[in-house]
Amino acid sequence: MRRLIVTSCSVLVVPEWGPCRVETDQDILVEDGVIAWLGPAGTGPDSAGAETVDGTGLVAVPGLVNAHTHGPMTLMRGAAEDVSVEDWFNERVWPMEVNLTPADVGLGATLACAEMLLSGVTTFADHYFHAERIADAVVRTGIRADIAPTYFSSRGRAALEESAEIAAALHGTGDGRVTASLGPHAPYTVEDADLVRLAEVADETGLRIHIHAAEHLEQTESSLARRGVTPVTVLERTGVLDAGALIAHGCGIVPDDLPTLAAHRDRTGVACCPKVYLKHALSPLTPVRSLLDAGVAVGAGTDGAAGHNTLDVWEAMRLVALTQKQAERDATWMTVSDTVRLATRGGARALGLGSRIGALEPGRAGDIVLVDLSGVHCRPVHDPVAALVYSTRASDVRTVVVDGTVVVREGRLLTVDLPELLAEIDARVPALLDTSHGRAVQHYDP
Structure with a gap:
């Protein structure tokens, strides 16, 4: 023992x-x-x-929970500053991601795990490519993670099935420290038929779904204009909410969405990452108060370091508190206790780990x-x-x-040789940042 x-x-x-x-x-x-x-x-x-x-x-x-991030994006920290959200995707990040090899993802994930552990984050929810390399980094560094292999419909149905197989294979590895979710990117990059198929896989395997949805109000307005329904309604109609979902951002969640989310509150969580919303001048923010009132779990996240710059959940939860007070025009809202809860129990619930982590109590993980x-x-x-x-x-x-x-x-x-890791990363940086090839992993047009 x-x-x-x-x-x-x-x-x-x-x-x-x-x-x-x-x-x-x-x-x-x-x-x-x-x-x-x-x-x-x-x-x-x-x-x-x-x-x-x-x-x-x-x-x-209790170990802090980073409710939404893209760990390997540490490799792009500070390389996409002072641009619109459209240019952030189309001119900077998605072109840089073309350059990533599986080994690069492993390096970036290891750096992310190291940064998070040194700052007191013991669990994170990740959404990225080459999920096996992220899992390897999690096992080696000793952290805990829920990992979702990213899927775009542009990659085809075979890639969907492959991503599902990877998630199923990773789930429960690392002596149980690695769990996995299915990772459709977003309703605007994944077709409804593929969302339906992934919801079926989730039902068959018991896996949850980690997805970006209603990231900001313009996305919701675009969905209403194009399809007549909000992104949250898309998740409901395709079975994603029934499967159990971690929704990244949710700044575009509107009042009409709240009854739908409340009906799935036992299996739905939302990750709030306010620093990236502030950097990209996005408004409004995640409606944390309305979500909590509806019984929906909310956690504090950092998103990727290409946007957030750090994976520091202390910083993230502080910004949740400050921005929510400002958004609600209520200095008594988002108390210090509420804020701590978001970064611990709230994040645990949002990840579907509410009975295992999030508090220092007998029977929970150490x-x-x-x-x-x-x-x-x-x-x-x-x-x-x-x-x-x-x-x-x-x-x-x-x-x-x-x-x-x-x-x-x-x-x-104790688990990473940081000088050696940083030397390897520094040697790769010039090639990673080269976007002269003119290609991108995807085009952002929600």
């Missing part, structure tokens, strides 16, 4: 509803990757022989992040939950445990 105990830490308690709180001087015992006991220091079961992590002076928080709030940017700490939301930096993360295994210790990642 693998045993680990975190001793004498403070513990962030994240209930399903209501205020979060911090309990001081606690021990957390993890056995075979699962939290077996949590309570006052020194009062728990015998921990003789367990690996010990000293949590004195640190706050243990995904634990120890955060140091002693820095001058956090002191004095009047409210540790507020400090976690509005003051904490990724560099405040000290130790990270995933599935009961220490993967970051005292700020050092």
